[in-house]
Amino acid sequence: xxxxxxxxxxxxxxxxxxxxxxxxxIKDGEFVVFVGPSGCGKSTLLRMITGLExxxxxxxxxxxxxxxxxxxxxxxxxxxxxxxxxxxxISVRDNIGFGLKIAGLPKAEIDAKxxxxxxxxxLDALLDRKPRELSGGxxxxxxxGRAIVREPAAFLFDxxxxxxxxxxxxxxxxxxxxxxxxxxxxMIYVTHDQVEAMTMADRIVVLEGGDIQQFDTPIALYDRPVxxxxxxxxxxxxxxxxxxxxxxDGTVQVKGGPALKVPGLDPARMTGRMTVGIRPExxxxxxxxxxxxxxxxxxxxxxxxAFLYVEVEGIGMVxxxxxxxxxxxxxxxxxxxxxxxxxxxxxxSDLRINEN
Amino acid sequence: MTKSVRWQLxxxxxxxxxxxxxxxxxxxxxxxxxxxxxxxxxxxxxxFTYLDNFKLLLSENWPFLLNSTIVTLSATALCLAFALPCAxxxxxxxxxxxxxxxxxxxxxRMMPPIAAAVPLYMVFNxxxxxxxxxxxxxxxxxxxxxxxxxxxxxxxxxxxxxIIEAARIEGCGWFQTFRIVALPLAKSGIAxxxxxxxxxxxxxxxxxxFLTTREAKTFPVVISSFSxxxxxxxxxxxxxxxxxxxxxxxxxxxMQRHIVSGLTMGAVKN
Ligand SMILES: Nc1ncnc2c1ncn2[C@@H]1O[C@H](COP(=O)(O)OP(=O)(O)OP(=O)(O)O)[C@@H](O)[C@H]1O
Ligand SMILES: [Mg+2]
Numbered sequence: 170x171x172x173x174x175x176x177x178x179x180x181x182x183x184x185x186x187x188x189x190x191x192x193x194x195i196k197d198g199e200f201v202v203f204v205g206p207s208g209c210g211k212s213t214l215l216r217m218i219t220g221l222e223x224x225x226x227x228x229x230x231x232x233x234x235x236x237x238x239x240x241x242x243x244x245x246x247x248x249x250x251x252x253x254x255x256x257x258x259i260s261v262r263d264n265i266g267f268g269l270k271i272a273g274l275p276k277a278e279i280d281a282k283x284x285x286x287x288x289x290x291x292l293d294a295l296l297d298r299k300p301r302e303l304s305g306g307x308x309x310x311x312x313x314g315r316a317i318v319r320e321p322a323a324f325l326f327d328x329x330x331x332x333x334x335x336x337x338x339x340x341x342x343x344x345x346x347x348x349x350x351x352x353x354x355x356m357i358y359v360t361h362d363q364v365e366a367m368t369m370a371d372r373i374v375v376l377e378g379g380d381i382q383q384f385d386t387p388i389a390l391y392d393r394p395v396x397x398x399x400x401x402x403x404x405x406x407x408x409x410x411x412x413x414x415x416x417x418d419g420t421v422q423v424k425g426g427p428a429l430k431v432p433g434l435d436p437a438r439m440t441g442r443m444t445v446g447i448r449p450e451x452x453x454x455x456x457x458x459x460x461x462x463x464x465x466x467x468x469x470x471x472x473x474x475a476f477l478y479v480e481v482e483g484i485g486m487v488x489x490x491x492x493x494x495x496x497x498x499x500x501x502x503x504x505x506x507x508x509x510x511x512x513x514x515x516x517x518s519d520l521r522i523n524e525n
Numbered sequence: 526m527t528k529s530v531r532w533q534l535x536x537x538x539x540x541x542x543x544x545x546x547x548x549x550x551x552x553x554x555x556x557x558x559x560x561x562x563x564x565x566x567x568x569x570x571x572x573f574t575y576l577d578n579f580k581l582l583l584s585e586n587w588p589f590l591l592n593s594t595i596v597t598l599s600a601t602a603l604c605l606a607f608a609l610p611c612a613x614x615x616x617x618x619x620x621x622x623x624x625x626x627x628x629x630x631x632x633x634r635m636m637p638p639i640a641a642a643v644p645l646y647m648v649f650n651x652x653x654x655x656x657x658x659x660x661x662x663x664x665x666x667x668x669x670x671x672x673x674x675x676x677x678x679x680x681x682x683x684x685x686x687x688i689i690e691a692a693r694i695e696g697c698g699w700f701q702t703f704r705i706v707a708l709p710l711a712k713s714g715i716a717x718x719x720x721x722x723x724x725x726x727x728x729x730x731x732x733x734x735f736l737t738t739r740e741a742k743t744f745p746v747v748i749s750s751f752s753x754x755x756x757x758x759x760x761x762x763x764x765x766x767x768x769x770x771x772x773x774x775x776x777x778x779x780m781q782r783h784i785v786s787g788l789t790m791g792a793v794k795n
Contacts, residue, residue, distance in 0.1 A: 221690050223619075241693040248694045255685035258709045268695035271705075317693070 170232045171195045171322035171355035173218060178227035180213055187213055188379045191227065195323075195357065197378070200349050202358045202366045205376035211359045213461040215325050218357065220244055231322055247316035251328040253308045254411070255300040255315070262287075265314040272319075274281040289348070290510050296381075298396045308336045317348070324353035331361065338362075342369065363405050397519035400446050406476060406488045409452070413514070421445055421514055423482025427460040433524040440517040449476070449490035449502040453509035454497065459504030463487065468499045479503055537649055554763035555579070558595075561757050578764040582734060586747050590768065592726060596658050597772075600665035600726040601719055604673050607666070608718065611709075612677035613703050617689060627678065629653040634671035642735045654739045664736065665726040673718045680714025681707060716783040724773045739770075 178191040195201050201209040214498065216222035218229060220241035226414040229237045236244055247268075255264050263270075265286055269279045287293050290310045300308055309329060316324055326345075330338045331372045344367055349356055360366055366373050367387045375382040375390065375398075383395045387403075394400035400408045416422030419436040421429050422443050431445075453459065454477070463481035477497055497503060514523045530719060535705040554562050555578055556571040583590070605683070615627050644653070645664055654660040666725060692700075692706040748765045751758040 219690075219694055221693070237730055241690075242696045244694075246694060248691065250687045250691060252685065254685065254691040256692070256706060257690060267692075270695040271701065315691075319695070402677050473647070 170197050172232055173323060173355060173357070174228075174230040174268055175214075176228040176230065178217065178229065179216075179225045180210070180217060180222070181225050182502075186379060186409075188217075191381060193374065193381065193384060195355060196482075197232075197355055198357065198485055200369055200371045201355045201374060203357065203376060204361070204363070204366045205360070206402070209376045210266045210379050211376055213328055215248075215357060215359050218323075219246055219248055219325055225400070225513075237406065245322045247319055247321035247323075248325040249309075249312045249316050249326070251331055253300075253305075253312045253332075255308060255450050257289065257300050257309055259313050261292060261300065261303070263296050264311055265292075265318055267315060268319040270382060282318045285317045286343075287474075288315050289317070289351075290344075305333055306341065308342065309333065313345075317352065321354065323357060326356065326358040330365065335390045337445045338365075344421075345369065354375065363403065364409060367403075369502075373403075375402060377402070380435055393521070393525070394513065395521055396442060397446065397515045400513055400515070400521070404448060406449050406490065408446045408448050408513070409487050411445045411447075411484050411487075413443045414441060415443070416441045421512075422510055423507070424483070425481070427507065429507060431509045431512050431514055431523050434514055434522060435524070438516065438522040439514075440468070442513040442517045444514060444519070445507075446513040447507055447511060449488040450492065452487065452489045452509060453506040454489050454491060455504050455506075456497075456501075457504060459506040461487070461505040461507075463503060464506065465497060465501050467501065468493075477503065481503065482504070497519035533543040536587045551763045551766050554759055554769050556557065558761060559758070559760050569666045578760045579768075582761055582764050582768075586765075589742045592658060592741055594772075596661045596725055596741075596743055597663065597726040599658070599662045599671075601722045603662055603666035604669045604722045605715065605719060608670055608673035608677050610637055610703065611670075613681055615674070616678050616681040617699075627675075630637075630671050630674050632671075633757060635725050638668055638731060642732060645732065648736050656741045658741045660736050661733060661741060661743065664732050665722070665729060668732075669722045670723055673722060676718050676721075677714055678789070680717075684710045712783055716780040720777055723776050727773055728769075748795045756758070756783065 173193075173195040175191050175193040178188065179186070180188040191214065193201075203214060205211055213222055215299065215448055216380045217224050220236070220239060224237050231246075233245065240376055241427070245400045256267060259267070262283055269282060274282075283296070284293075285349075289295055290313060292307070292314060295311075296428065300311065303311065309332075312329070316484060318460060324499070325486060329345075330341050333341060340505040343501055345356075345358075348371075356370060358365070365417075370387055370475060372386050374384045377398055383399045385393075390399060390403045392401060397410065411426060412424040413421045415436070416426065416428035419430065420430055421434065421439070421443060423429060429445065461481050461484065462497055463479040463484075465477050466480050466486070468480040469476040469478075473493065475491040477491055477494075479487045479489055481487050489503075489505065491497060513521055518521045553569075553571055555566060556573050556575050558575070558793075561568040561571060576765060611630075615623060625767050649657075649664075650662045652660075688710070689702060692702045697705060728745060728751060729743070733743045733746045733747070737743065744765070748762060748769060751762045751765065
């Protein structure tokens, strides 16, 4: 079991408040990812759950038990560090079995569990080596092995893959997803990487400036971001933002562009200054006609997609994602249209005001 | 061999000779009679089978050699027993006056041992501990504590923080973390500290002169007694000094094997 509830959790270092009003309920067996820009407090939040960092206010509850002031060794959690943090003076076998030995399990049982974990992670041939004799990927596997043998209430990961090269990262990502399916244990995973967040998470916590911006499924974050920050943070390339103001007949007038009749937008919630957001793949593009006219500054051709960076007079740079497109090139003129049903509207305090 | 390398070699030989010469002279003197030591022209190479100096020395003074051994090993052990947990706590525990406490510990080192000699004499006198080995053990361990704490702190600080954190999450309490993880990883630091305390305690003369009279005398005190108002027994001093310098040399060589760098390599990825 591993339901983790944070109630009004706060953290400050001295006078500096780092996290405020953190309320989260992470369900048993859920895979939750914390994302946010550097320094937003992801690691601090994770470390408060482990007990490595003290909590300045509020409660941390695991399975109904208030563990706010319980020491880390008694919380029954396992953590995988970005730096792996293996014990360098003992073998891989002893590293994996470390927690079990501390817990006083009989040797036969430890050996059996270590063998099982090393089988899952493909470490059988490496058990008698010291950590320094392993590659980065292997070391990370040992760290994961050390975590899974203890059958913890939850796994906590702090950017576990960021020291690996790109190919290995993809492989480990898939392995972690499969591991989660197999163990069905609660996992909390901190990352900078959009793709990791989107692909691995059941739900994502977006943190910024010490506050939770949104806590929802990856698709909900992508399709219905609550504010401009989340809209801009989730998705790559980023959502395009354009200044706008209220237009005639309940429309939104894009500055230097068309007036859009965005569905689900209550004119009463409009403010004088607004922002219209549209994702690069939602912009329609054509050689002959459209709402906006611009010039392609750069064409990034990936084969599967072409990213067109279009300079539109009065609006600025607009990114267009043209799936499978081969026919638009740098320096050409292109016409763009903004389908209103794909647009997001943010008010002057950057909250999203169209409902859908 | 280029010219500059040759000159470096010559310089190295000369410098080495300057440092080794007294020891060499002493080794030679230990195998001479007092008459040979003063002989002119000098007796350069003595008869190395002449062991009377050693026999005489040890037959009378072996209990004091034993005292020295007991005091030195105990003081080293006592000092480490206090310094290591203290340093660990100062590095890893979070509490208010942490830095102040560490500085304060160091500041006690600024006092020269001589300044403490009289007070120590009075304290041990009051406790009825004069001329006992525990008095010396406590004094030596105490004098080396600040240094030992600071060196041990620097070695604990070099252990990546995550390793300590991992141990705690894996279920270790503070004491287990200290014993199972931190100590093995600070092994080279412990060897360094132990070597320093060992050499200090083994060679200490001043406090031993103050605090002992007969029973608990250490070997350096014995050596100093060979130089009397009327006569200096150079042959005994030489023999005793050879015995005196051997243990630190052996201890240092033994410890050197443990002073390996890069022990934490591969622990964390940077
Ligand atoms: N021990 C500390 N003392 C003072 N401030 C700290 C301490 N640890 C973290 N902070 C501050 O708290 C804030 C959050 O840090 P944290 O490490 O949680 O960020 P993060 O989201 O994990 O960043 P990154 O993505 O770079 O790892 C930062 O502004 C940091 O400077
Ligand atoms: Mg972090």
